Amino acid sequence: MTGWVVIAGLGPGRETLVTPEVRDALAEATDVVGYIPYVARIAPREGLVLHASDNRVELDRSRHALEMAAEGKRVVVVSSGDPGVFAMAAAVFEALEAGPEAWRALEIRVLPGITAMLAAAAAAGAPLGHDFCAINLSDNLKPWALIEKRLRLAAEADFAMAFYNPRSKSRPEGFARTLEILTETCRDARPVLFARAVSTPEQALRIVPLPDCTPDMADMRTMVIVGNSATRVIDTPRGPILYTPRSA
Amino acid sequence: MTGWVVIAGLGPGRETLVTPEVRDALAEATDVVGYIPYVARIAPREGLVLHASDNRVELDRSRHALEMAAEGKRVVVVSSGDPGVFAMAAAVFEALEAGPEAWRALEIRVLPGITAMLAAAAAAGAPLGHDFCAINLSDNLKPWALIEKRLRLAAEADFAMAFYNPRSKSRPEGFARTLEILTETCRDARPVLFARAVSTPEQALRIVPLPDCTPDMADMRTMVIVGNSATRVIDTPRGPILYTPRSA
Known part of the structure; x- marks a missing residue:
């Protein structure tokens, strides 16, 4: 049996956002590895072993996947969203580069997925409609310090901005500081989208002018999208639509 | 009959990248509008009218979609990739905002898709593994001038960069200038990915150190991804893998 590793994106939550090629890879797998809540999305079946692990053990999980593939197993590493955007693909390649030479002969494929910012943007309109x-x-x-530098330069470049992992209990001050920097550099009332649990039954969207944003509006399940200077809101009877014109 | 507009992303080409919710919307549609090559991807069926139009008529096409929905039709506006990333969603909202008040009561939904940069990144490894x-x-x-400003600030911020529409016959000089600016600001040999016709049978990937890049390496079907200062190449018997470590 020839082993392989597929690093697959499950999208942000809604099952109708999982691509057919990811479904096909899961149907052929002998083993699935990933963070507990993502592995919980995979339907158990005979012949499939589910290996759920905790957060912050991405390199251990990656080595485990590569070891199993080297033994001939067909391994799917599952990520939420897209595996190449702040997710498992980079971790697997870090493990590959530091690991035994023999691993480099393995078949390793990355299957893209709908990353959270695209689902959040779609749910609200088109805030990423121009450079971001x-x-x-x-x-x-x-x-x-590197995050802060990037925030200032991104504001100066007038990019719309999508923020992943905006706020955790262990470091609530980072997002507060982010809002201070943006208020100071943007100096306007551009709209900010807080999209929580996007594409799940608990999805909640909120559009708030930058000066009125407060740190408690985001948690680790929230995707934050800050418009650029031209981002607009259209009021409709069905709710606000947030979008960035193509000329911005 | 209640009309609606769905703005749907078909992904970059491979049919197994089209999400099930986009397939479902197409199955319910009475009308599909879009740029000729994207409408050509939709299988004809009885009861479905295909309206293919040329490039650069995005606003006309958007108004047409909204008019048909107001008449009770179920209209899918098709985009390649993701409709919210340099595609039709922003155009539809521009037309909505400028159009008759009655249009604002219409049901309009955006269904995300795999945008070209995610498919290109996945095909090469994980070059967008950190801020980009x-x-x-x-x-x-x-x-x-705005593009040039953004390029310089993005290089200063050490973002990986994904370029859409890098080069056309009518303005070949833009991409040449882009390479000059990057060479001048990055001052290193970071790898650049040229991913042509990604996820189609004609897919061709090429990884080139920045100083060796030339304008002819890109055309309008090419997605260009420039690494950040930490982006690396792993050599393997199956070809090079391009990735940006998570700490970058």
Whole structure:
């Protein structure tokens, strides 16, 4: 049996956002590895072993996946959203690069998924309709000074901004600081989208002018999208639509 | 009959990347509108009218979709990739905002898709594994000076960068200028991915150190991804893997 590793994106939650090629890979797998809540989305079946692990053990999980593939297993590493955006793909390649030479002969494929910012943007309208950036606000793996530098330059460049991992209980001050920096650099009332649990039954959207944003509006299940200087809100009887014109 | 507009992303080409919810919307539609090559991807069936139009008529197409929905039709506006990323969603909302008040009562939904940069990144590894930006290099709708400003600030912020619409026959000089600016600001040999016709049978990937990049390496079917200063290549018997570590 020839083993392989597929690093697959399950999308942000709604099952109708999972691509057929990800479904096909899961149907062929012998083993699935991933963070507990993502592995919980995989239907158990005979012949499939589910290996759920805790957060912050991405490298251990990656090595485990590569070891199993080297033994001939067909392994799917599941990520929420897209595996290449602040998710498992980079971790697997870090483990591959540091691991035994033999691992490099393995078949490793990345299957893209709908990343949270695209689902959040779609649910609210089209706030990423022009040039934008995506920033991971977690400082677990990089210094906060680098995040702050990127925020200032992104505001100066007038990018719309999508923030992943905006706020956790262990470091609530990062997002508060982010809002201070944006208020100071943007100097306007551009709309900010807080999209919580996007594409799940608990989805909740909120559009707030930048000066009125407060840190408690985001938690780790919230995707935050800050408009650029031209981002607009259209009021409709069905609710507000947030979008960034193509000329911005 | 109650009309609606769904703005749907077909992904970059491979049919197994089309989400089930987009398939479902197409199955319920009475009318499909879009740019000729995207409408060509929709299987004809009885009861479905296909309205293919040329490039650069996005606003006309959007108004047509909204008019038909107001008449009770179920209209899918098709985009390649994700409709919210340099595609039709922003155009439909521009038309909505400028159009008759009655249009605002229409049901309008955006269904996300796999945008080209995610498919290109997945095909090459995980070059967007950390903070990144997406820039449309076309100056059809914005001044070139704004593009140049964003390129310089993105390089200073050390974002990985994904470029949409890098080069067309009518303005070949933009991408040449982009490479000059990046060489001047990045001052290193970071890898650049040229991903042509990604996820189609003609897919061709090429990874080139920044100083060796030339304008002819990209055309309008090419997605260009420039790594950040930490982006790396792993050599394997199956070919190079491009990725950006999570700490970058």
